Amino acid sequence: MAERAAGRRTGLGWLWLPLGLCALFLYLPILVLVAMSFNGGGSAYTWDGFSLRWYGELARDSDLIQAVVTSLGIAAGATAIATVLGTLLAVGLARHTRSKLLEAASMAPAILPDLVLAIGLLAFFYAAGISKSALTVLLAHAAFGTAFVVAVVRARLAGSDAALEEASRDLGAGAFSTFVLVTLPSIAPAVVAGALLVFTLSLDEFVIAYFTAGPTTRTLPITVYSMLRTGITPEINALATVLVLISVVVVVVAARAMRRQEKS
Amino acid sequence: MSTRSYGGLATRLRRGVEPAVLLGPGLLFYAVFVAIPVGLVTGYMFARRGRFGGVEWELGFDNFARVTDSVYLEVFRESLGLAFLATAIALLIGYPTAYAIAKLPPRWRTVALVLVVVPFWTNFLIRVYAWIVLLNSQGVLNDVLVGLGIVDERFTMLYTPGAVVVGLVYSYLPLMILPLYAAIEKVDDELLEASTDLGAGRIRTFLGVQLPLTLPGVVTGSILVFVPSLGNFVVPELLGGGKTVMVGNLIRDQFLKAQDWPFGSVLAMMVVVLLVLLFLGQAWVTRRVEGGARG
Amino acid sequence: MTTPLLEVREVSRSFGNVRALDAVSLTIAENEFFALLGPSGCGKTTLLRSIAGFEHPDDGAVLLGGADLLALPPNKRPVNLMFQSYALFPHLSVASNIAYGLKRERLPKAEVAQRVAEVLETVGLQTMAERRPAQLSGGQRQRVALARAIVKRPRLLLLDEPLSALDRKVRAEMQLELKRLQHEVGITFVVVTHDQEEAMSMADRIAVLAEGRVQQVASPLELYRHPANLFVADFIGTSNLLAGPADGERLMVRPEDVRLVGPGEGKLAGTVVDTQFQGGTSTVAVQVPQLDKPFLVTEPGATEAVRGKAVGLAWDHAVVVREGLT
Numbered sequence: 001m002a003e004r005a006a007g008r009r010t011g012l013g014w015l016w017l018p019l020g021l022c023a024l025f026l027y028l029p030i031l032v033l034v035a036m037s038f039n040g041g042g043s044a045y046t047w048d049g050f051s052l053r054w055y056g057e058l059a060r061d062s063d064l065i066q067a068v069v070t071s072l073g074i075a076a077g078a079t080a081i082a083t084v085l086g087t088l089l090a091v092g093l094a095r096h097t098r099s100k101l102l103e104a105a106s107m108a109p110a111i112l113p114d115l116v117l118a119i120g121l122l123a124f125f126y127a128a129g130i131s132k133s134a135l136t137v138l139l140a141h142a143a144f145g146t147a148f149v150v151a152v153v154r155a156r157l158a159g160s161d162a163a164l165e166e167a168s169r170d171l172g173a174g175a176f177s178t179f180v181l182v183t184l185p186s187i188a189p190a191v192v193a194g195a196l197l198v199f200t201l202s203l204d205e206f207v208i209a210y211f212t213a214g215p216t217t218r219t220l221p222i223t224v225y226s227m228l229r230t231g232i233t234p235e236i237n238a239l240a241t242v243l244v245l246i247s248v249v250v251v252v253v254a255a256r257a258m259r260r261q262e263k264s
Numbered sequence: 265m266s267t268r269s270y271g272g273l274a275t276r277l278r279r280g281v282e283p284a285v286l287l288g289p290g291l292l293f294y295a296v297f298v299a300i301p302v303g304l305v306t307g308y309m310f311a312r313r314g315r316f317g318g319v320e321w322e323l324g325f326d327n328f329a330r331v332t333d334s335v336y337l338e339v340f341r342e343s344l345g346l347a348f349l350a351t352a353i354a355l356l357i358g359y360p361t362a363y364a365i366a367k368l369p370p371r372w373r374t375v376a377l378v379l380v381v382v383p384f385w386t387n388f389l390i391r392v393y394a395w396i397v398l399l400n401s402q403g404v405l406n407d408v409l410v411g412l413g414i415v416d417e418r419f420t421m422l423y424t425p426g427a428v429v430v431g432l433v434y435s436y437l438p439l440m441i442l443p444l445y446a447a448i449e450k451v452d453d454e455l456l457e458a459s460t461d462l463g464a465g466r467i468r469t470f471l472g473v474q475l476p477l478t479l480p481g482v483v484t485g486s487i488l489v490f491v492p493s494l495g496n497f498v499v500p501e502l503l504g505g506g507k508t509v510m511v512g513n514l515i516r517d518q519f520l521k522a523q524d525w526p527f528g529s530v531l532a533m534m535v536v537v538l539l540v541l542l543f544l545g546q547a548w549v550t551r552r553v554e555g556g557a558r559g
Numbered sequence: 560m561t562t563p564l565l566e567v568r569e570v571s572r573s574f575g576n577v578r579a580l581d582a583v584s585l586t587i588a589e590n591e592f593f594a595l596l597g598p599s600g601c602g603k604t605t606l607l608r609s610i611a612g613f614e615h616p617d618d619g620a621v622l623l624g625g626a627d628l629l630a631l632p633p634n635k636r637p638v639n640l641m642f643q644s645y646a647l648f649p650h651l652s653v654a655s656n657i658a659y660g661l662k663r664e665r666l667p668k669a670e671v672a673q674r675v676a677e678v679l680e681t682v683g684l685q686t687m688a689e690r691r692p693a694q695l696s697g698g699q700r701q702r703v704a705l706a707r708a709i710v711k712r713p714r715l716l717l718l719d720e721p722l723s724a725l726d727r728k729v730r731a732e733m734q735l736e737l738k739r740l741q742h743e744v745g746i747t748f749v750v751v752t753h754d755q756e757e758a759m760s761m762a763d764r765i766a767v768l769a770e771g772r773v774q775q776v777a778s779p780l781e782l783y784r785h786p787a788n789l790f791v792a793d794f795i796g797t798s799n800l801l802a803g804p805a806d807g808e809r810l811m812v813r814p815e816d817v818r819l820v821g822p823g824e825g826k827l828a829g830t831v832v833d834t835q836f837q838g839g840t841s842t843v844a845v846q847v848p849q850l851d852k853p854f855l856v857t858e859p860g861a862t863e864a865v866r867g868k869a870v871g872l873a874w875d876h877a878v879v880v881r882e883g884l885t
Contacts, residue, residue: 011367012364012367012368015360015363015364015367016364018357018360018361018364019360019361019364019365019376021357022357022358022360022361022437022441023379025357025434025437026379026380026383026434026437027383028398029391029394029395029397029398029434030383030386030391030394032394032397032398032404033390033393033394033397036397081293084289085289085290085293086290088285088286088287088289088290089286089287089289089290089291091286092283092286092287092290093287095286096282096283096286096287097283097287102287105294106290106291106294108294108298109294109298111539111543112302112536112539113491113492113494113495113535113536113539114492114495115495115496115497115512115515115516115532115535116302116305116495116532116533116535116536117298117301117302119305119515119519119525119528119529119532120298120301120302120304120305121297121301122519123301123304123305123308123525123529124297124300124301124304127304139297140297142293142297143293143294143297143298144298146290146293146294150290175281175282200385204385204387204388206388206389206498207497207498211519211520220387221387221388221389224387224389224390224393225389225498228389228392228393228396228502232393232396236390236393237397239390240386240387240390240393240394243386243387243390244382244386244390247382247385247386248382250385251378251381251382251385252378255374255378259374452644452646454642454644454646455646455648457613457633457640457642457646458640458642458646458648459648459659460612460613460632460633460634461611461612461613461633461634461639461640462634462639462659462660462663462707462708462711463634463635463660463663463664463711464634464659464663465634468663472659473648476650477648477649477650552650553649553650554649554650554693
């Protein structure tokens with residue numbers, strides 16, 4: 001008997017072509033970046049032998065290291081604020097209101113173009129007489145980070161009903177205890193996911209930081225931006241490679257964690 | 265939340281504490297750091313540029329008139345065109361890719377989605393830089409093209425509108441693929457089988473059933489690519505070399521260089537209005553496709 | 560002897576180690592209301608989908624009016640399938656859903672419109688033509704799915720568990736509806752179901768399947784009165800099973816064939832443990848020492864038996880059935 005396709009889904013057939021081209025499109029630039037980070041010569045384009053010197057330069061670049069520290073600090077602070085506010089907000093939205101307007105408003109910062117938020121905050125800090133610094137960037141990131149936490153936690157709560165919490169109250173627990181002992185554990189994975197999301201977004205965020213940073217505040221993206229504007233050396237390639245590696249690790253770990261979550 | 269409340273004021277106050285504690289801090293934070301900023305920008309639209317920068321609160325509509333200046337209209341036209349082109353290309357690449365991923369066996373689907381997301385989690389600026397390297401006249405792409413004999417000599421790919429479009433597509437392609445994948449995956453296989461059973465060939469089934477049912481995903485993906493592309497200033501600056509000016513660059517310049525905040529506010533608000541219109545359009549499409557559930 | 564409309568010959572299909580269909584053979588006549596009946600996993604749905612074209616047998620042949628059906632792709636077979644979930648296109652109106660299949664036949668617009676209108680009247684949904692599936696009730700959606708398949712006038716209409724998604728009262732109405740429709744439009748219906756009551760009330764003939772093999776093909780009455788083996792006897796209707804005359808055999812007595820008599824009379828004696836009044840009949844459960852399960856007796860009207868009463872069981876008609884599956 002001739003071979004027949006098994007099951008409901010047939011093979012990909014011609015779809016392999018666009019899939020392959022897309023993969024090429026997405027990864028070719030990155031591969032070239034990584035390859036050129038080992039370039040012996042000073043050009044970012046022409047190959048001149050294998051060398052690790054740019055990684056050395058990277059390690060010695062104190063400005064860059066300072067920028068990384070600044071970024072990490074801002075990200076940590078923004079994540080802390082965003083996670084707390086966002087979680088509370090998401091629970092409040094899920095259990096205490098049916099207003100679609102309120103729900104939309106809670107996620108507005110994530111939907112607005114970052115440029116609009118950036119100029120708004122620039123105007124705000126100017127009008128309020130608050131001088132720009134790392135703190136202003138932190139608050140700005142916290143604002144739009146909260147929206148993402150709300151989105152993630154809200155999605156998790158959408159499926160569940162209030163039965164568990166009602167049972168807790170019925171058994172005698174007060175509102176606060178119920179929140180800590182029942183609600184939080186059930187949304188914990190979403191809260192963690194949201195926190196990681198905000199942290200990553202903050203580290204990576206350029207536009208809002210660019211507008212709200214003080215003259216001496218240099219986050220990592222801002223530093224990279226000025227490096228790109230001034231002189232292009234393979235040091236940037238080395239930095240890029242390191243960042244790509246970190247991204248890969250983070251995404252793979254997150255995917256594994258999510259898959260383990262789904263299985264349990 | 266219209267439950268009849270028994271008990272007196274004290275009970276009602278007590279019952280109101282929980283929502284207040286939950287919703288209060290977040291909404292307050294938003295009010296200060298989102299609502300007020302956006303409100304300020306909205307207000308600036310009607311104000312006037314101060315003599316030494318800053319803002320003077322004289323109510324006027326000059327800024328709106330200035331927008332219709334041919335110079336700015338040209339920028340708008342080009343921005344919309346480039347953003348639209350980037351969106352169309354992203355859709356053309358993204359739909360078959362998402363469709364292919366949806367047809368992979370489950371385990372490979374996760375791998376594929378991870379692979380799609382990884383470049384996206386790499387720093388945005390780095391990704392733009394990658395194309396600066398690739399498209400440079402001394403760069404790899406030129407080498408390859410010359411080597412393969414497709415072109416006779418190196419040519420300038422960088423600092424062209426084309427480079428800007430490529431940069432935009434590259435930056436936001438994953439945002440097109442993910443919602444498309446979600447929409448394609450959601451289509452009940454049985455609907456496609458029913459179409460086949462009723463006599464439709466593969467192309468007809470795609471056009472008549474699959475495409476209409478994935479239309480909300482197409483719209484979502486398109487918005488997720490179009491809006492950031494429109495408001496982008498990094499890509500036009502780095503890949504367009506300042507020769508291609510988009511709305512994003514205009515806005516940035518008004519706020520950081522020309523210090524004409526009121527005018528910049530009008531430009532920014534136009535983007536926001538466009539965004540709102542697109543969202544309303546998306547809601548309309550979704551409702552049409554899902555056909556209004558029983559009330 | 561006229562050629563049967565559908566001939567299934569030795570069709571087999573395996574999924575990995577599981578043999579979903581094992582050399583299944585049966586024939587279906589023109590204009591019949593045929594049912595494929597069996598528990599889940601017996602292969603009935605696989606067989607149905609094989610006829611429709613969405614499953615591909617490893618072995619065997621399927622002939623429709625004498626021609627090889629398996630050689631045709633599903634969209635070219637003169638066979639239509641009504642899905643268990645109805646699979647109505649959510650983005651199209653009722654009328655457009657129904658017209659979908661007709662449009663594929665490239666008929667003139669006027670004819671399409673006329674046939675759609677006709678079939679809407681046949682199923683009683685004339686007023687719903689412009690509604691969307693999401694706005695209809697379960698019973699209405701089913702009728703649209705039916706209309707969509709019937710309007711193409713297929714030679715064979717396959718229905719996958721057509722009544723399973725409906726609530727009880729609607730289900731009873733739809734059983735009559737389906738029978739009426741089948742007579743009115745004169746199409747051969749093949750229904751897949753796990754509900755033996757459904758199959759018994761609607762079908763002219765039933766094929767009982769278990770573990771991928773046909774156990775018996777017969778009319779409902781024949782299946783009820785003369786089941787081929789223990790499985791069929793137990794699956795169809797309620798039965799009381801006693802030890803049989805020989806090894807590998809059992810004696811089956813239907814509850815309505817049993818009379819309650821005095822404790823000393825009859826073939827068995829026991830104590831009443833439960834009585835249920837169901838309106839037209841009563842079911843009496845009698846605990847008999849030799850049996851693990853209570854012996855069930857159906858009496859017309861209200862029974863006089865009460866819990867604890869000692870009774871005897873007598874019957875005239877019993878059937879010997881083979882143990883084991885075909």
